[in-house]
Amino acid sequence: MNNNLKKIVWMMIGIVFLAVMTACSGEDDNQTSGSGDGSTTDGANEQVLNLSKKDRITTMDSSMATDELSFQFLGATMEGLYRLGENAKPVEGIAKDHEESEDGMVWTFHLREDAKWSNGDPVTAEDFVYAWQRTVDPNTGSEYGPYMMKGVIKNAEEVSKGEKAVDELGVTAKDDHTLVVELAKPVPYFESLMTFGTFLPLNKSFVEEQGDDYAQSTDNLVFNGPFKLKDWESTSDSWEMVKNEDYWDADTVEIEKMNYTVVKDPQTAVDLYDTGELDRVQLNSDLVDNYSTNEDYTTRSKPVVYYLKLNQTRNEALANTNIRAAISRAFDKQALADELLNDGSIPANWLIPNDFAPLPEGTEHEGEEIRDVNGELVEYDIEKAQEYWKKGLEELGKDSIELEFLGGDGENAKTMQEYLVNQLETNLEGLTIDLKQVPGKQKLELDSKMDYDIQLSAWGPDYMDPYSFLSLMETDGEYNKMGYSNKKYDQLLKEAQNELATPGKAAERYNNFIKAEKILFEDAAIAPLYQEYVSLLASPKLKGVITNPIGPTYEYKWASVGEE
Structure with a gap:
């Protein structure tokens, strides 16, 4: 779906079955509940998960993200106007609600006043204006900015080609908590687009202060979503996500911490599942026959x-x-x-x-x-x-x-x-x-x-x-x-x-x-x-995880660790 890296990657998957990640590609994490070693203490269900990925996070810069891994962690640590809930339905994010003009060409979003960044700054309409302008600016070199906004946001194509200035993009901050978006034409799926990582906000003063170091490590990041990234840099083979107590809806979030490490070999992941150290693993074709009769075996489209x-x-x-x-x-x-x-x-x-x-x-x-x-x-x-x-x-x-x-x-x-x-x-x-x-x-x-x-x-x-x-x-x-x-x-x-x-x-x-x-x-x-399906071994301990057909594969905002 247009000149963008993700669709090139999809085509490569279809031809060469490379282990690349795309915004809607494979589930490669393996999950467990319990304490840091995969166990619980005194029978309690600690809200801690141990997970694995097959590779490192590619980028935490929403303007530059094109792959599943990046969108997974951006989706967990950041929040746009809306986020995906059950059955891929958009639910409240930074926007409390919105209005459409009769012709569908102007959308006005009313932002919540209690949303803030993890450094204490308020999340404002200007954060969206800055982020979208930065993402479609040809000087940024974004793959997804021009692709996702072309033919959607007014003047996006012209801005991305350098034919118009970035401030002519059809997005304005009417005030701190009112965002007005002008479209190039009516877009029936525009609300769905507002859940996608390309349209996340950015804290302008923080990003500009970091300069070229922005998004290279957790020291150069600020978050406004349910979780915060911890102990991560671009070369990390392990990292954590922890609950963001500054998130506007923190009371809803039950998971306290997710420990991640890179595990490339599917057999290694399955061995860890068999010993109770992992609660969910994706099976490749060589492993399906051995586990298809297991009571924990499941598939999803x-x-x-x-x-x-x-x-x-x-x-x-x-x-x-x-x-x-x-x-x-x-x-x-x-x-x-x-x-x-x-x-x-x-x-x-x-x-x-x-x-x-x-x-x-x-x-x-x-x-x-x-x-x-x-x-x-x-x-x-x-x-x-x-x-x-x-x-x-x-x-x-x-x-x-x-x-x-x-x-x-x-x-x-x-x-x-x-x-x-x-x-x-x-x-x-x-x-x-x-x-x-x-x-x-x-x-x-x-x-x-x-x-x-x-x-x-x-x-x-x-x-x-x-x-x-x-x-x-x-x-x-x-x-x-x-x-x-x-x-x-x-x-x-x-x-x-x-x-x-x-x-x-x-x-x-x-x-x-x-x-x-x-x-x-x-x-x-x-x-x-x-049509591609995914085969998994999944423990019943992990409750309330939503799997998405677009954007981040997993949504953990409403997840918890419970009894089997």
């Missing part, structure tokens, strides 16, 4: 969909709808999920994932998801695949086709790619595929040039709206990169993001999304593979 991109411009065969329709039905997704991935992931026969963006009030299927309405759009079916294949060959006047499959060079990626190539060549007579496996950086360059026939890709959202997925396939879209174009599809999305984006039009807007997704598969634009 992630709104990340993997699919094959089919380039319609480089090889005339893929410009043929029947050939694409054949390819999209010619591989066994269930076997891929059960045998290759073996982590709870499920076959995908669509683009918009399960457990994502329920239909709004006023729609015919209010409360359901697009998945409930559109159902399965392209399933594994060898017989149908071969029928489409035969029609396509006849239309092309050929009896054989040769294609190139562009893939990554990691071991896991190779296994996935070799499986798909074997399935396609076996089930589609006359098809020969040249598997080209290259390093991730080279693969991205080839994708950018559209110098490929088929490649494996993936997508995850930055905001809770179907447009975050459907925008991928718009004609000449930045991440289309496969030559797909359908005027009706484009028109449906254009309406959804303009006249139907105004207040009161939510039902009509979602109906456009429903129609657009169907068109995508009538055209056989892509060949979906699977």
Whole structure:
């Protein structure tokens, strides 16, 4: 989802299965309750957690954050206008409430007067103005500032390109506790965006006082969220988060401390879980079989969909709808999920994932998801695949086709790619595929040039709206990169993001999304593979942790340590 590092990373995950973190990527922490050694004292449930991460925190500068680890700790130690609560619903943060203009173009946020920074300074509307201006300022070099604000905040694109001054960004402090935001156009998911780490406030005087040292260690940070980071610097392999007693809602926060250390090896984490020293670990595919019958075993969905991109411009065969329709039905997704991935992931026969963006009030299927309405759009079916294949060959006047499959060079990626190539060549007579496996950086360059026939890709959202997925396939879209174009599809999305984006039009807007997704598969634009799930061993000791589909993976504000 646009020129930003996170989406580049998502594409790399889909191709090379790198262990990189993204704003909506993997759960890599392993958690325990009790005292510092993972135990409790005198039977009491101490509000202390021991957790692990697979890597160090990348950055604690909200203007520069692009990855899951950074957003996780920013989300725990900082607070924006709103934060995500249960079911990814925005709840009160620094904003007590807001008002929208009738046309949806101006949002006025009323900030609470009891919010303050951990150094005692009050949190004011000017802190948001400064932070957003800094983040979109081209001199800052932020990846997410221009991406998240372009087409959303008035003048953000022009400011990020250096065409307008930063003080022309559409955000102003009417007074200390009133923030006014002018939009570039109506944005139905704007409230959801206000929970994202890019839109956090910054204490201007503190940041400027720290200069280049800002966010390099806990000595150079100030917090306004439920927790504070302690004993951390950019090279740390261990650190702590402690309850922020200055947080406006500190009475709600039960967790007193979280101890973190870097644990890279999944087997080591599982061994610690087995000995009672960890309360939650993520399982890789090699470990699932050993633990899938364990009473602590669980899975959860992630709104990340993997699919094959089919380039319609480089090889005339893929410009043929029947050939694409054949390819999209010619591989066994269930076997891929059960045998290759073996982590709870499920076959995908669509683009918009399960457990994502329920239909709004006023729609015919209010409360359901697009998945409930559109159902399965392209399933594994060898017989149908071969029928489409035969029609396509006849239309092309050929009896054989040769294609190139562009893939990554990691071991896991190779296994996935070799499986798909074997399935396609076996089930589609006359098809020969040249598997080209290259390093991730080279693969991205080839994708950018559209110098490929088929490649494996993936997508995850930055905001809770179907447009975050459907925008991928718009004609000449930045991440289309496969030559797909359908005027009706484009028109449906254009309406959804303009006249139907105004207040009161939510039902009509979602109906456009429903129609657009169907068109995508009538055209056989892509060949979906699977939706990512995560397999875990989780102790019942840890209560009230919220897992988010966007932003920080975990929310601990309402968490506690309880009885099993």
